[in-house]
Amino acid sequence: MPSAPNLLRRLLTLACLLTGLLVSGPVAAQSPAAWPSLPAQQGEAAKQGESAKQGESAKQGESAQQGEAAKQKQASQPAHAKSTLEMGNGEFFARQFEHSVPYPIMAYEKGPDGKPKVGLLTVYNVQPWQWISLGLILVLFLPVVRSFGGGRVSWFHRILRGWCLWIRDEMVYKVMGKEEGRPFVPFFLFLFFFIAVQNVVGLVPSIGHSLSIYTATGTPFVTVAFALITLLMMIGFGMKKNGVIGFWKGLVPHVPVLLWPMMFAIELVGLVVKPFALTIRLFANMLAGHLVIGSAIALIFLFAKMQGGAITSYLTALPCAGLAVFIYVIEAFVTLLQAYIFTFLSINFLHQAMHQEH
Numbered sequence: 001m002p003s004a005p006n007l008l009r010r011l012l013t014l015a016c017l018l019t020g021l022l023v024s025g026p027v028a029a030q031s032p033a034a035w036p037s038l039p040a041q042q043g044e045a046a047k048q049g050e051s052a053k054q055g056e057s058a059k060q061g062e063s064a065q066q067g068e069a070a071k072q073k074q075a076s077q078p079a080h081a082k083s084t085l086e087m088g089n090g091e092f093f094a095r096q097f098e099h100s101v102p103y104p105i106m107a108y109e110k111g112p113d114g115k116p117k118v119g120l121l122t123v124y125n126v127q128p129w130q131w132i133s134l135g136l137i138l139v140l141f142l143p144v145v146r147s148f149g150g151g152r153v154s155w156f157h158r159i160l161r162g163w164c165l166w167i168r169d170e171m172v173y174k175v176m177g178k179e180e181g182r183p184f185v186p187f188f189l190f191l192f193f194f195i196a197v198q199n200v201v202g203l204v205p206s207i208g209h210s211l212s213i214y215t216a217t218g219t220p221f222v223t224v225a226f227a228l229i230t231l232l233m234m235i236g237f238g239m240k241k242n243g244v245i246g247f248w249k250g251l252v253p254h255v256p257v258l259l260w261p262m263m264f265a266i267e268l269v270g271l272v273v274k275p276f277a278l279t280i281r282l283f284a285n286m287l288a289g290h291l292v293i294g295s296a297i298a299l300i301f302l303f304a305k306m307q308g309g310a311i312t313s314y315l316t317a318l319p320c321a322g323l324a325v326f327i328y329v330i331e332a333f334v335t336l337l338q339a340y341i342f343t344f345l346s347i348n349f350l351h352q353a354m355h356q357e358h
Helices: 004-029 038-076 089-100 127-147 155-176 178-201 220-242 244-250 257-306 313-354
Strands: 104-106
Touching: 089 257, 127 155, 127 178, 155 178, 155 313, 178 220, 178 313, 220 244, 220 257, 220 313, 257 313
Parallel strands: none
Antiparallel strands: none
């Protein structure tokens, strides 16, 4: 029979064996892949996160490259011309009015966007048609000048010569007299026909941007120049006729001394208002007619869009086209009428400056 110490030692050994079996049983039931330690699990999770981030950034880079390539491809392709049904309501009028607005067409300097940079030597769409008008005047009236020296004259040049005689006798001489008006006849002949030819050139329909014809007198920049010349002639020849002091003193009637400063300011404003009225009258009349014609044409396309391009659009197009033709006929009359008014009023203003009533 074992002694007490040996029995106690055996019991302790048996307890240790049972404890080891109880602890190692669940661990042995798992697969070896489930055994990695905690640091190994954290490293694996970090690698997976980095891989996900790299994939996401790669996808974003590819998307950006594809978007940039699409933009470049779209920019390289020609712009798609909108149909009538695709255009906005305001675009119909903007397309018609763009021919009546001055814009630069050529410049010695260009901006960052490649467009002409506005400067002293910038050429606007107004100026080429002024040059063309000057060329037409030379071609038409050089034979008229030679015809006054004798020889055979065509029927067309006889008509032009009749116009020249009418302006001289019924406009210049009738207001200023023959002796005083004779030196001014060439200037007023040129003024009348230059304005008239520019007005007539503006009646030729434009063909898109390739042949965009502009009425030079439809902008205040041109009419201001004409009116400024008239103002300078009024002041210059007025002082030549009455003297420097006599001209400015003659602006004010005989009034009490206390009222003289106020009356001088009023008369000075009146002196400037006369050519200003010439500017607005010619510019507004020529521009308004073209805007009305452009609006009538734009209404044709606007009504077609409102009706969805139906066949009934032709019914609304007829009155709009008729209105445009009607205004066009009136414009043909206004071209000569405005040239006459501007020239005749300039003659009167010059004569009044030289012969003051006060």
